[in-house]
Amino acid sequence: MAPADSTGQDLLHTTSSQSDADVTRPRSESSLTSLSPQTAFQFQPSAEVWYNDGTIILVAGDTGFRVYAGILSEQSPVFSELLSEIPGHTPQNATFDGSPLLWLPDHPKEMQYLLKAIHCTRFVVDPELDFNVLCGILHLSTLYRIPHLRLRAILALQHYFPPTLDEWLNAKTSRQKLSASDIFHLANVARTTDASALLVSVLTWCAGQPLDHILEGVTAGPRTEGPHVTHFDQINLLAVLRARPQLHRLAYSTTLQDVFISISCVKTRCLLMKRILGSKLIEGRETDGFLNPLWSYRPLSTLHPQVLCEMCRRELTQSVETGSRCVWEKLPGIFGLECWNGLETPSV
Numbered sequence: 001m002a003p004a005d006s007t008g009q010d011l012l013h014t015t016s017s018q019s020d021a022d023v024t025r026p027r028s029e030s031s032l033t034s035l036s037p038q039t040a041f042q043f044q045p046s047a048e049v050w051y052n053d054g055t056i057i058l059v060a061g062d063t064g065f066r067v068y069a070g071i072l073s074e075q076s077p078v079f080s081e082l083l084s085e086i087p088g089h090t091p092q093n094a095t096f097d098g099s100p101l102l103w104l105p106d107h108p109k110e111m112q113y114l115l116k117a118i119h120c121t122r123f124v125v126d127p128e129l130d131f132n133v134l135c136g137i138l139h140l141s142t143l144y145r146i147p148h149l150r151l152r153a154i155l156a157l158q159h160y161f162p163p164t165l166d167e168w169l170n171a172k173t174s175r176q177k178l179s180a181s182d183i184f185h186l187a188n189v190a191r192t193t194d195a196s197a198l199l200v201s202v203l204t205w206c207a208g209q210p211l212d213h214i215l216e217g218v219t220a221g222p223r224t225e226g227p228h229v230t231h232f233d234q235i236n237l238l239a240v241l242r243a244r245p246q247l248h249r250l251a252y253s254t255t256l257q258d259v260f261i262s263i264s265c266v267k268t269r270c271l272l273m274k275r276i277l278g279s280k281l282i283e284g285r286e287t288d289g290f291l292n293p294l295w296s297y298r299p300l301s302t303l304h305p306q307v308l309c310e311m312c313r314r315e316l317t318q319s320v321e322t323g324s325r326c327v328w329e330k331l332p333g334i335f336g337l338e339c340w341n342g343l344e345t346p347s348v
């Protein structure tokens with residue numbers, strides 16, 4: 001077979017619509033029941049996953065994948081169950097080149113990458129894969145109950161959205177390569193696949209986005225075939241909207257407490273300058289005045305000595321750092337999830 005295509009340039013952002021609905025669908029009710037001789041050959045053989053001596057042809061969308069039934073059954077109890085039903089359910093003419101056909105309701109690109117991960121040892125699920133390919137593998141490996149692929153997908157996606165604050169800050173550069181649409185999409189995938197090891201970290205990023213984007217969705221990039229606007233699913237939307245005022249309050253009370261609350265230094269100049277700093281921090285913010293408790297507030301650590309005394313500058317820097325760590329520990333509860341300790345080991 002041709003080498004793995006890890007670009008995934010046209011992988012759809014369909015999770016919030018088609019694919020999400022599939023999560024709760026019992027796999028035994030797949031397209032076996034909708035098979036009809038009239039549609040039996042309406043697919044294009046995949047250029048990526050088509051083994052000439054394969055024993056089963058899976059059809060997703062308009063694409064057929066000729067693979068090995070024994071390997072599918074060994075990897076996935078869901079495939080095992082589906083394949084066991086074929087002799088009793090498949091019409092005689094629902095075959096192609098001697099192989100039975102099995103229709104699946106999944107997106108063809110997501111299925112392509114799942115089957116590559118199952119069949120091809122050179123196809124490694126790691127952060128080198130395209131972000132949306134990883135989302136697709138997380139989605140389908142969960143649906144088809146393939147825990148080792150689900151775990152690899154989660155660990156790879158934690159390259160962008162890790163569970164510790166230090167890693168999260170270090171991953172900022174990696175996240176800058178992603179679009180907001182990509183990340184909103186991951187939030188929806190993580191929610192529907194119950195990938196809580198990712199969800200808190202992803203939702204934390206989402207809660208810091210402009211309110212209009214949160215409410216109205218974000219425009220998908222030109223590489224996306226699917227919907228032009230990616231929205232949060234309803235549960236994520238409510239989680240983010242509920243979290244946002246809590247995060248805002250923590251910015252005041254915790255990360256920036258040395259600006260807004262502390263009176264450890266009573267020098268008139270310092271008190272006045274902190275008041276001015278506080279008003280500048282609020283200026284130009286979102287329409288709802290949102291302050292993010294996890295921003296670095298780096299300019300505060302480089303204030304000139306004439307602005308604040310040495311003690312105030314030192315305390316301000318420490319306030320931001322220790323406050324951020326305190327906020328990080330509170331995040332799971334803010335999003336209605338378990339503590340970080342329960343999230344750091346991806347459940348499979």
Ligand SMILES: [Zn+2]
Nearest residue numbers: 265270309312
């Ligand atoms: Zn001072």
